[in-house]
Amino acid sequence: MSVKGKTAVITGSNSGIGLGIAEELARAGVNVVLNSFTDSEEDHALAKRIAQETGVEARYIQADMSKGDQCRALIEKAGRCDILVNNAGIQHVAPIDEFPTEKWDAIIAINLTSAFHTTAAALPMMRKAGWGRVINIASAHGLTASPYKSAYVAAKHGIVGLTKVMALETAKEPITANAICPGYVLTPLVEAQIPDTMKKYDMGREEVIEKVMLERQPSKEFATTEQLGGTALFLCSDAAAQITGTTISVDGGWTAL
Ligand code: NAD
Numbered sequence: 001m002s003v004k005g006k007t008a009v010i011t012g013s014n015s016g017i018g019l020g021i022a023e024e025l026a027r028a029g030v031n032v033v034l035n036s037f038t039d040s041e042e043d044h045a046l047a048k049r050i051a052q053e054t055g056v057e058a059r060y061i062q063a064d065m066s067k068g069d070q071c072r073a074l075i076e077k078a079g080r081c082d083i084l085v086n087n088a089g090i091q092h093v094a095p096i097d098e099f100p101t102e103k104w105d106a107i108i109a110i111n112l113t114s115a116f117h118t119t120a121a122a123l124p125m126m127r128k129a130g131w132g133r134v135i136n137i138a139s140a141h142g143l144t145a146s147p148y149k150s151a152y153v154a155a156k157h158g159i160v161g162l163t164k165v166m167a168l169e170t171a172k173e174p175i176t177a178n179a180i181c182p183g184y185v186l187t188p189l190v191e192a193q194i195p196d197t198m199k200k201y202d203m204g205r206e207e208v209i210e211k212v213m214l215e216r217q218p219s220k221e222f223a224t225t226e227q228l229g230g231t232a233l234f235l236c237s238d239a240a241a242q243i244t245g246t247t248i249s250v251d252g253g254w255t256a257l
Pocket of ligand 1: 013183
């Protein structure tokens with residue numbers, strides 16, 4: 001079955017990996033719903049550009065993924081959701097005994113709980129349509145840990161667990177649920193970590209990228225948003241119909257170490 005004409009909702013897709021996945025799905029003929037918590041002209045312009053470039057229907061719907069009711073409203077406003085990509089995510093780095101509670105709560109809400117709400121709202125639509133794909137953007141940190149990333153690692157391990165449960169609950173239906181686990185991808189989320197890491201280790205930008213960020217990525221290259229888009233598109237294909245409840249690493253060998 002072709003994905004052409006299906007509708008995908010991609011949370012947190014006005015930048016980085018989410019935008020890359022939206023663009024790749026749109027190039028394959030999938031109508032896309034972009035999202036973030038902001039509601040700017042630039043946000044809507046992104047959807048317009050994708051529609052013009054690919055000929056699909058592209059919309060931008062504002063919804064804050066830290067709020068359960070807004071997560072569910074996003075899916076309701078989309079009206080249709082054949083492909084759900086739970087991608088919205090934030091990061092904060094601090095030792096556990098200094099980790100601000102509000103940062104912990106925000107990371108768990110945006111990186112984990114939002115996927116529960118959007119999936120709960122989207123599953124009935126997928127069942128009605130007789131086909132569905134849930135793609136959760138976890139991380140190499142959904143399979144391994146790093147110090148000072150307690151909330152992020154907990155949320156990403158949590159979303160891998162949630163993915164397995166979703167897969168079991170839909171196993172007999174033409175619906176799959178999988179998690180993509182990227183290693184480092186040079187997006188705004190990662191860019192934002194560079195200045196602090198430079199200060200912490202007294203290193204220059206290139207040294208931080210090579211010796212700190214890509215230290216655990218044996219390929220010594222960032223994964224790209226296009227590669228993640230391609231992986232998401234593969235999970236929507238017929239070839240992936242029996243792939244469910246699992247993780248696909250796009251991490252240059254990180255989790256092989
Ligand atoms: P990014 O900062 O470019 O994108 C994050 C997106 O989430 C943005 O569109 C942002 O607007 C959105 N967002 C943040 N808070 C939100 C909220 N409350 N409501 C709605 N949207 C919200 O970062 P990215 O690197 O593209 O990250 C995307 C996902 O990929 C995240 O879940 C992240 O954990 C995961 N990831 C990233 C990397 C990496 O190296 N960049 C590696 C592994 C996993």
